[in-house]
Amino acid sequence: MNKVSLTRRKFLLSTGIAATGLIVGCSVTRANEIGYSTVAGAFEPNSFIQITSDSEVIFxxxxxxxxxxxLDGLTTLIAEELRVEPGAIxxxxxxxxxxxxxxxxxxxxTGGSNAVRGQFLPLRQAAANAAAAVRNAAAQQLNVAADKIVLVNGMVDVDGKRYPYGQFASLAATLPVPENATLRSAEQFDQIGRxxxxxxxxAKSTGTALFGIDAEVDDLLRAVVVRSPVIGASLISFDATEARKQSGVVAVLEIRNGVAVVAESYWQARKAAALVDIQWSKTELSSWSSDTLYEKFVETLNDTSQKGLECCNEGEGGSLLENSAIVAVADYYAPYxxxxxxEPMNCTVQIDGDRCAIYVGTQSVQVSAGAAVYYGDFDADKVAMHPAFLGGGFGRRVIGDDVAEAVVIAxxxxxxxxxxxxxxxxMxxxxxxxxxxxxxxxxVSEQGVIETWAVRRVGPNTMNYVLDEWVDALAPDFLNKRFVNWLSKFPHSLFxxxxxxxSSGDGIxxxxxxxxKAVYHVTQxxxxxxxxxxxxxxxxNAFFKESFIDELAHRVGMDEVQFRLANMQKNPxxxxxxxxxxxxxxxGQPLPAGHFHGLATHSSFGSAVAQIAEVSIENNTIVVHRVTAAIDCGMVVNPGIVRDQVEGGIIYxxxxxLYGEVTLRDGVVQETNFHTYPMLRxxxxxxxxxxxxxxxxxxxGVGEPGLPPIAPAVANxxxxxxGQRLRTLPLKLS
Amino acid sequence: MIRFQLNNNPVDVDVDPDTPLLWVVRDHFKLKGSKFGCGMGLCGACTMHMNGAAVRTCTLPVAAVQGASITTIEGLGTPDKLHPLQQAWVEHSVPQCGYCQSGQLMSASALLATNPNPSDADIDTAMNGNICRCGTYGKIKLAIKAGAQAINSATVQTFDPRAVETQS
Known part of the structure; x- marks a missing residue:
């Protein structure tokens, strides 16, 4: 990572189409500026850091x-070891x-709540190495012993006399970069934990932060895609006669998953799109509605001849279940x-002969770039990525389907x-x-020891559809496209x-x-x-597990906290x-009249979270007054952001x-906007x-672990x- | 031709009159701070001020703003000259993804313009049309109160010579 190769620099530069016309906001961090550029006289110790002769530190x-x-978390890691203020980067x-x-x-x-965990050492090492190199260059240039030098706030300090880093950038660029500089110890941290x-x-309070949807390039047309109401159905025929007559419409064309209406403005495209008449094929999904699907789930759950795929089988599995003093069984359901x-999905493509530039808020620059290569038939080194802030990701912006459509239309x-x-x-x-x-x-034993834990799950898997898309986007260049096409249906049948x-057994x-323990999943x-x-x-899974744990505590007659603590001795x-x-x-202390506490605990993404929800029922409506949460996420980089993420996970x-449910009628998703798919306000x-x-x-991790316990805490x-045990999400009182 | 004031500047635009104001501001005038979220006036990401009142501009035809005064987040304040609410937003680290925050700020500033000391219930009511998917509601409420306090204390401290003359 620390070996700076000329090839890499050339690669990074050669892909760039100038971001003509992109509005550059004046954000504190300038995270709106995009792409790697080599600056004359700058010190570039690795792919993450540049220090210019003007003492500008770029991350x-x-x-x-x-x-x-x-952005905050990783910049803090760089700042800590490089001895600069995060806000100055x-x-x-x-x-x-x-x-x-x-x-x-x-x-x-970006996903899996693993960025700080995964980068905690590598990025600090990259910055520590850069700092050591600055120190070495300063020692040589000022002709002082390296141990006389203190790095402080972007300055080289020698006996109280201070020189900005930039003065040593040129020399540092010519010296070898140390590879294993000593990292600061936790006691020394003055940025991490602050x-x-x-x-x-x-930037985000002044409207100047740039999201993907804010991209502007010259001669930009807007497109609206009419996709099949049943996802995955194919287009049989379409009539765009009326649409083509509308003002501003430039083109109406068939693309891989529907019909694209291209116009001078979004509104013109949107209006014309409503006039396109399309015949779609029927697929297997067309025959399913939520009620028939639920009946099928029940049938499959009860059909124990289908053993399912093993997620876990430890000890004697589920075979000793009936030997316990207390045997509990309950069925739970969670919807799509x-x-x-x-920020609704969007993507902007600037095209210039055999090159293109992609402007998109993405959780994977690699997948987005790969989608452009695969679907637009571009050479990989002809695709320039301009990632933007994401107006929410939550796992949606990691697939590349947004880019695929846009490059095909372009x-x-x-x-x-x-x-x-x-x-x-x-939606x-x-x-x-x-x-x-x-x-x-x-x-469970009479004393409250859980002796057997057996779960049988029925439903779709999580990863197969995403992997199908990823295979296309991530397949290496040396595989031919027909092979990739064949391969892309492989993960589906695999899972x-x-x-x-x-993902199916995550945390259960x-x-x-x-x-x-025995956990089996039957794919339906x-x-x-x-x-x-x-x-x-x-x-x-946390809803199933933590609601059921509460049921067990009640069956045993133990306090819900004590029952959990007694059964989590190996989970400190x-x-x-x-x-x-x-x-x-x-x-356990008295609450206001009519208020009740419910507890749920759950570990995910390396962190442990417990939540206690204070709930009352008013006019047969569930009111959640307060949630008290505790998280053990190891060392904290910025406690404010940890708290915000846990709170955000709780609200999400x-x-x-309370509301979330996507339903199907004849294969068509029925929820279309916030009136039918409401949000907490x-x-x-x-x-x-x-x-x-x-x-x-x-x-x-902190981005996700705050979410899982809230539904069971409220249900409990x-x-x-x-006295109602609600075993179906969303939670509805009878 | 439709004429109106946009952030105190006279502007005119020649587009289909049913075009929602949001798209005129974003794509014609290239002011990108106001966001598209739902197209039905349900989420508040597109909120601007029309003659001082918070309006959902994803459903407001531009023809309806003929002669009106429109303020967007860019007109509320700038990074160099923040509105007190924006200052509070920054100090309390309100935004997460940030996408809804322009709309939140426009609803909040419209509230404080008519109600300088809003109660929790007033805030809930005024902000009910603005969804935040990241769950920053608690911070928004905190920042509205901090912003209100900043505005009120600044008002109290302002020296108005006319007031002195009247008294003397």
């Missing part, structure tokens, strides 16, 4: 900022390059969900194109969180038939000390495409989080718990208190309030 952000605060979105590969994922992508306003707050990012028309999805497009052509029907079974999708069997997939949704399998992090949440919420999860948002367990362990409180 190329390898992950994408979608609200989770990674010019942060830019990284281009597509293997040097920006996510260390945990093996691809250039609470500080977000670096992108100014849409992501509903605030290629076919030979024009610069922006495709803007309407909210209806966004009805998502990659949905899969539904699941689950039979939870447990054997549906041969290997359990790891790992938190409690049970000797005998109507063909509605699925994908990663904030916290993935944990989003539904979750234990600490549970104890902290219980203490901060005054668990509460929307799903301010008046319904609870007060959230987040407490962080003090820890010096390696940092873990509702049980106490009403």
């Amino acid at each position: 190329y952000l390898p992950n994408n900022e979608m609200g989770q605060g990674i 010019d942060v830019r979105h990284a281009q597509r390059h293997e040097d920006y590969t996510n260390p945990e994922m093996g691809m250039q992508a 609470e500080r306003p977000r670096l992108d707050a100014l 969900l849409a992501h509903a990012t605030m 290629k076919q028309t030979g024009r610069n194109i922006q495709v803007v999805w309407s909210r209806e497009d966004d 009805t052509a998502d990659f949905y969180r899969p539904a699941a029907l689950v039979r939870m079974q447990a054997g 549906n038939r041969f290997v359990a999708d790891p 069997y790992t938190d409690y000390d049970t000797a005998n 997939d109507p063909g509605l495409r699925t994908g990663f949704w904030r916290s993935v399998g944990n989003s539904s 992090r979750l234990k600490k989080a549970t104890e902290l949440a219980a203490a901060k919420a005054n668990w 999860g509460l929307t799903a718990a 301010m008046a319904q948002a609870p007060t959230v208190d987040v407490h962080i367990v003090d820890s010096q362990e390696h940092p873990e 409180a509702i049980f106490k309030a009403t």
Whole structure:
């Protein structure tokens, strides 16, 4: 990583089409400026850092900022070791390059709450090496011993006399860069762990932060795509006679997944698109509606001749279930969900002969670039990526389908194109969180020891549809396209038939000390495409697990906190989080009349979270007043952002718990906009208190772990309030 | 030709009169701070001020703003000259993804213009049309109160010579 090769620099430069006409906002961090550029006389120790002779420090952000605060988090890591203020660093979105590969994922992508965890050491090392190189250059140039030099706030300090870093950039560029400079110890940290306003707050409070939808290039036409109401159906024929007559319409064309209407303005394209008459084929999905699908799930759940794919089988599995003093069985259900990012999907393509530039908010610059290469038939080195801020990601912006459409339209028309999805497009052509029907079974001793834990899941998998898209976008250049086409249907059958999708069992069997565990997943997939949704399998599995754990505690007759603590001896992090949440919420103490506490605990993405929801029922409506949360996420880079992410996860999860449900009628998604797929609004948002367990362990995830416990915490409180055990999401009182 | 004031500048535009104001501002005048979220007036990302009142511009035909005064987030304040609410937004690190925040700020500033000391219930009511998917509601409420306080204390401290003359 630290070897700066000329080839790499050339690669990064050669792809760039000048960002003509792009409005550059005046953000604090200048994260709107894009791409790598070599500056004369600058010190460029690695792909992440540049120090110019004017003492400008530039950081190329390898992950994408979608609200989770990674711009802030990773810049802080650089600032800590480079000895500069985070706010003084010019942060830019990284281009597509293997040097920006996510260390945990093996691809250039943002997801799985792993950015700080994965980059905590590599980025600090990159910055520490750069700092050591500046020190060495300064020692040589000033002719002083290196140990006389102190780096402070972007300055080289020698006995109180200070020189800006830039004075040594030219010399540093000619010297070898140390590879294993000593990192600062936790006791020395003065940036990591410090609470500080977000670096992108100014740009995002003044309308100057640039999102993908804000891209402007010269001669830009807008396109609207009419996609099949049943996702995946093919176009048989279409009549665009009326659409073509509308003012501003430039072209109406068939693309791989529908009909694109291209016009001078978005509004013209949108109006004309409504006039296109299209005949679609029928697919297997066309025969499914939510009620028939649920009946099929029930039938499959009960058909134990279908064993399913093994997610887990430990000890004696489920075979000793009936031997326990207490045997509990309960079925739970969670529906399909849409992501509903605030920024609807969109992509802008600037085309220039055999080259193109892609402007998009993406969770994977690599997938987006790959989609342009594959669907637009561009050479990989002719595609320039201009990643932007994401108006929400939550797992939706990692697939490349947005780019695929836009490059095809740009290629076919030979024009610069922006495709803007309407909210209806966004909601009805998502990659949905899969539904699941689950039979939870447990054997518990009279003393409250969980002896057997057996789960049988029925539903679609998570990863197969995404992987189908990824194979196309990520296939290496040396594979021929026909082979890639064949390969791209492989992950689908792999997960549906041969290997359990790891997402399906996420978090459903790992938190409690049970000797005998068995988790099996039976794939029942109507063909509605699925994908990663904030916290993935944990989003539904935590609801099943933590509601059922509450049922077990009640069967045994134990307090819900005590029952959990007794059964999580091997899970010290979750234990600490549970104890902290219980203490901060005054668990067991009297609440206002009609208010009840519900608890849920769940580990995901390396972090442990406990939440206690204070709930009342008013006019047969569920009211969540307050959520007290505790998280153990290891060492904290910015406590404010950790608290915000946990609170944000709670609000996102509460929307799903109270309202979230995507339904099908004859294969068509029925929820189209915020009136049929409602969101939690301010008046319904609870007060959230987040407490962080003090820890010096390696940092873990925070973007997702706050979400999973909220639905069961609320459901468990509702049980106490009403005696109703709600086993179906969204939570509805009878 | 439709004429109106955009951030205190007279502008005119010749587009289909049913074009929503949002798209005119974003794509014709290239002011990108106001966002498209739903196209049905349900999420508030497109909120601007029309003669001082918060309006959802994704459903407001540009023909309807003939002669009106329109303010967008760019007219509320700039990075160099922040509106007190924007200052509070920054100090409290309100935005996460940030996409909805222009709309949130326009709704909040319209509220404070008519109600300098809003209660929690007033805030809930005024902000009910603005969705935030990242869940920044708690921070927004906090920042509205901080912004209100900043505006009110600045108002109290302002020295108005005319007032002195009247008294003497």
